[in-house]
Amino acid sequence: MASSTTGNIVVEWLKSLHLGQYAESFIDNGYDDLEICKQVGEPDLDAIGVLNPAHRQRLLHSIRSLREEGAAAVYFTLEEAAAARDTCRCDEEVRKEQATAVIEPAKYADEYEEGKAELVKIPxxxxxxxxxxxxxxxxxxxxxxxxxxxxxxxxxxxxxxxxxxxxxxxxxxxxxxxxxxxxxxxxxxx
CATH class of the missing domain: 1.10.10 (Arc Repressor Mutant, subunit A)
Incomplete structure (x- = not known):
C-alpha cells in the first residue's frame, strides 16, 4: 500500500472491520476522511470494488454507525484496539522469552492460511x-x-x-x- 495511506484513519477503520484490502480503493476514490465516508452508499461501493455481499453489509452497517455516533466514536474505538494490541504484544513477548522452542509466525494471516473450511485450494x-x-x-x-x-x-x-x-x-x-x-x-x- 502506498505510503500516503499509512496511518490514515480510513485505512485504520477498514482494518478494524477486517476489510483492509479495500483501503487503497477508498483512498483512490477520494474517501480519505471519515466525514466523507459517511456519504458512501451502494453505488459508491460498486465504484470502489466492494462486491462481496457480506463485506458490503459490514461496511454499510459501520457507515450507519458513523453517521449516528460520529467519527469520534471510531477514533476512540481504534485507540482502545491499539492499546489492547500493545498489551497483547507485551504478554506475547514474555511468553516467547519463556518458551524453549521458537515458533515462526505465519507468513500470511488471511482466511485461507488460517484454515477456514469454506475456502478451497484449487489447482x-x-x-x-x-x-x-x-x-x-x-x-x-x-x-x-x-x-x-x-x-x-x-x-x-x-x-x-x-x-x-x-x-x-x-x-x-x-x-x-x-x-x-x-x-x-x-x-x-x-
Missing part, C-alpha cells in the same frame, strides 16, 4: 481455466481499462479478484495472481 491450471471461462462468460477483457492502463500496466484487478475468489470459494491472492498473469498475456497478444 493452478484448473483455477486458470475457470478464470478464463468466467472472464469470457462475463465479457471481461483484462487488456482494457480499468484492468489495464493505456500503457499496458496493471490497472484495478482487486475488485474482480475479490468477486471471483468469493465465487469459486478460493483464496483471493491466488485469484489475483492468476488474473494478473492472464492480463499480461492478453496485453502481449494485442
Amino acid at each position: 493452478r491450471m484448473q483455477l486458470k481455466r475457470l478464470l478464463r471461462e468466467r472472464l469470457a462468460q462475463d465479457g471481461i477483457r483484462l487488456s482494457l481499462q480499468p484492468y489495464s492502463t493505456t500503457d499496458g500496466d496493471r490497472g484495478y484487478l482487486e475488485g474482480l479478484a475479490s468477486r471471483y475468489a468469493d465465487l469459486f470459494s478460493t483464496h483471493y491472492g491466488d485469484v489475483l495472481d492468476h488474473l494478473e498473469e492472464l492480463r499480461r498475456h492478453e496485453w502481449d497478444e494485442m
Whole structure:
C-alpha cells in the first residue's frame, strides 16, 4: 500500500472491520476522511470494488454507525484496539522469552492460511481455466481499462479478484495472481 495511506484513519477503520484490502480503493476514490465516508452508499461501493455481499453489509452497517455516533466514536474505538494490541504484544513477548522452542509466525494471516473450511485450494491450471471461462462468460477483457492502463500496466484487478475468489470459494491472492498473469498475456497478444 502506498505510503500516503499509512496511518490514515480510513485505512485504520477498514482494518478494524477486517476489510483492509479495500483501503487503497477508498483512498483512490477520494474517501480519505471519515466525514466523507459517511456519504458512501451502494453505488459508491460498486465504484470502489466492494462486491462481496457480506463485506458490503459490514461496511454499510459501520457507515450507519458513523453517521449516528460520529467519527469520534471510531477514533476512540481504534485507540482502545491499539492499546489492547500493545498489551497483547507485551504478554506475547514474555511468553516467547519463556518458551524453549521458537515458533515462526505465519507468513500470511488471511482466511485461507488460517484454515477456514469454506475456502478451497484449487489447482493452478484448473483455477486458470475457470478464470478464463468466467472472464469470457462475463465479457471481461483484462487488456482494457480499468484492468489495464493505456500503457499496458496493471490497472484495478482487486475488485474482480475479490468477486471471483468469493465465487469459486478460493483464496483471493491466488485469484489475483492468476488474473494478473492472464492480463499480461492478453496485453502481449494485442
